[in-house]
Amino acid sequence: MPELHRPETLAEACSLLASLDNPMVYGGGTAIQILLKQGILFADNFVDLSRIPRLREITVDHNGLIVGPMVTVRRMETDERVRATSPLAAAAYHHVANPRVRNTASVGGNIAHGDYRLDPPTALLVLDATIEAASTKGTRRIPVREFFVDFQQTALAPNEMVTAVCIPTQPTGSGRFVKYSSLSENDWPCASAAVLVADSGGRREVRIGLGALAPVPRHVSFDATGLSDQEAVDAAIAAVEPALDPIPDVRGSVAYKRRLGRVAVEDAVRSAWKDLADG
């Protein structure tokens, strides 16, 4: 039976992770509990971060949001500061699972879970967010664009934990998050896309984050200055094509997911583009 540890400071949490046998950070537990029940997760010690106040805070500075890893997914969709500073991130967190999961799952656990189907990383990639990670060796920052290393594998070192997700203020323009599920509305995505059409000083850039369409969440971007809406959609579909490498499963075949990925990108780019045209 694993032992549960509940440190009250970050330093204590770091030293527990460095000294205990086979430790694992415990966030909201929504993924951990399922994996335990399935008998495919083995940890001797859980380090629960919920008693460390700083890890439950959302702060706003001149760069954007600094989100503690124990902030719930639900708070990310409802907090007015998140919705004002980064509406695209709020939209992606809003689409995670169902209210029961969102009320319990944490921002840190969501990203550290490293699943290729996660919704929030699509927006975090587009917004060029950064992960703050800490261990007894110190603190470092990892761009989200370098965080997802391979299938179910992140850039976190053993015994390192996420201590913040830093999300820059959303650039001027228009953002859209689109998710298609095959089994039920609240299910994991079959394909998802976060799109930002950044529009500043006459220059337009399209940034796209893809979820469930490759072994890791992926992103692409391109200069869209001077394009019509249809040209932007065509350029977006051409740009994502090399990034589409879906894993077939109960939610769809490779061909189906590739097709749905293109539809999600078209849908998101077209509606974000229209929002800009409508002012």
Ligand SMILES: Cc1cc2nc3c(=O)[nH]c(=O)nc-3n(C[C@H](O)[C@H](O)[C@H](O)COP(=O)(O)OP(=O)(O)OC[C@H]3O[C@@H](n4cnc5c(N)ncnc54)[C@H](O)[C@@H]3O)c2cc1C
């Ligand atoms: C029914 C169901 C449906 C779901 N559907 C979706 C969906 O549609 N879209 C989606 O995006 N997600 C979905 N999820 C996944 C859900 O988002 C994750 O389960 C959740 O975000 C994990 O967060 P948690 O805090 O519960 O993590 P935990 O279960 O506590 O931990 C998950 C992993 O992260 C590690 N971890 C936790 N916190 C940290 C930290 N601070 N630093 C380092 N490592 C840490 C743990 O050690 C563990 O390996 C679904 C989950 C369920 C149960």
